[in-house]
Amino acid sequence: MIYGHGDDIYSQNQQIVYNFSSNVYEHEDDNWLYNLLEKNLSVLHSYPEPDATSLVQLLAHRNNISEEEICATHGATDAIYLIAQTFSHSNTAIFAPTFSEYEDACRINRHRITIIKELEDVNRKNFEMVWLCNPNNPTGLTFDYNILVELIDNNPETLFIIDQTYHYFTNKPTLSYVDAVKRENVVLIDSFTKRFALPDLRLGYFVTNKKLKNKIQYYKQPWAVSQLAIEVGKYILQSMTCNLDLASLLGETKDFQERLSNIKGIEVQGTDTHFFLCKTQKGTAEELKKYLVEHHGILIRNASNFEGLTANYFRICTQKKEANMKLIDGITDYMNSFKA
């Protein structure tokens, strides 16, 4: 494992009041969660279901696929590591900049890694495996659905690992679970982490055809998902209406981006979702991050350790209006500090 991910609240000495550093969606009312956990705390005293069968069955049913086409994992990260282990020593492409765990998991499992920055490279070279994040982290951009499907179908010998954990937060079309299972060469990664703001439950899964599922699952540990997480996942699927107001979230993002663009010295990049990259023209992202923690109790994600990004890049994730305005104020203060 490597260091340098976002959401590093634990390593800050100051209290963090506003956290823009993680792509987790924090707008949920969570009384339902506390009530549910209170009722289910006794499950901590027994072993969980070895392969989260009851949750997998429900997920399959809700998504019109078979339970033999879904495998629950200890967060999306566990899926990434299992896939990299199953296909160790592969000739592998990773579309960058992106989430660093794909490269880390592939390096550990001795893949020959090529970093690509254009999808077209997949047609030109004979990769055994390609990793894509869609919408992509940290850029927030999606791949065009038709171009992506054509690429997959034109390269039947290449296995496409597509991490769609952020698909809830875009209105651009992404691959459906049915799109994945009806093909020979697609594994979709998804999770409850981002959509329901529950990263500590470590509740992810992958979706693929039965043959590939069995091949990857061979490497899986039993009891990878806790029963507490299984119960929360089932409750979400059974009881919650999908109350994410995406139009409002994307509207606020657009407004937030405009306000940020108006700060002299900040360059804001386009996005298809609720998080995006910015560049500071004064100092570095690390200096800005440190300033915001110390002076405003605000945490942003220094994005300079993403492949191909310079020291000026940072990533932020739209929060509630009040918090967003605090970040605007904080960055404005930072820029003004250079004039003093």
Added chain:
Amino acid sequence: MIYGHGDDIYSQNQQIVYNFSSNVYEHEDDNWLYNLLEKNLSVLHSYPEPDATSLVQLLAHRNNISEEEICATHGATDAIYLIAQTFSHSNTAIFAPTFSEYEDACRINRHRITIIKELEDVNRKNFEMVWLCNPNNPTGLTFDYNILVELIDNNPETLFIIDQTYHYFTNKPTLSYVDAVKRENVVLIDSFTKRFALPDLRLGYFVTNKKLKNKIQYYKQPWAVSQLAIEVGKYILQSMTCNLDLASLLGETKDFQERLSNIKGIEVQGTDTHFFLCKTQKGTAEELKKYLVEHHGILIRNASNFEGLTANYFRICTQKKEANMKLIDGITDYMNSFKA
């Protein structure tokens, strides 16, 4: 992963009132746990510390070793899989009968596996790695401390993986963490699961010298231990007196074993801890298990799928006196049913 572990409450149709199938210690008052979790539920909304540093530091301090000599894992099972992966393709011995995950993890990682039934075999053959469970599951027997240490020191080219997750439940001497870290060829596995009856938290760790820790940790996923588990682990280390009354537990086990021995048709095997093997001379362990679930709401562990054990073996774990008497009654009924 394979199927057929104990604690399979989830797959029973009848309600289980008494669970003898798991080696988890169920005698704790758990109000402290509920209070703690209630206070800490908000941690579910953030990512955990990537490598559980705050817990590792505390564990190291309490056990007089360095934090560079402990690695926290997603239960002891995660430690087993990481170790097997790190030393893939090894020439490996497993002392049987024992917990099946050692063999499963080694098979997945293409070890050449030899099942041994005597420690002396380690001196006779050049194994690269030996797995021992101490006290052993399912027998409850410990290895003699002096013989074990001599074996380790006489075989410096062999790496000893010693799972001591049950050491809290025996008064026989087992290896200390210091014993492990001062040697070149020992990895100890331990966990909070058994001692504190918290298998669903998935909170384990391994202890070894710094060089081996780094080698094994290389394969580890970030965020393997949830922050909820980290907080519970820290609370246990900081606040709880060690209120396990071992003398009373082992006394009850002795009494329980005597009562079981008095049932005609049951053979009870010796143990150094609170769980042990029995053999039924009537029918099979599976038939007995089914009878007890259906007629008494009691779950035992059919032990016939442990390497080298026949269809007659079952494992039970001492519970409170009242529960133990219910099992005596249940098994007596089962034996009487053959007379009808």
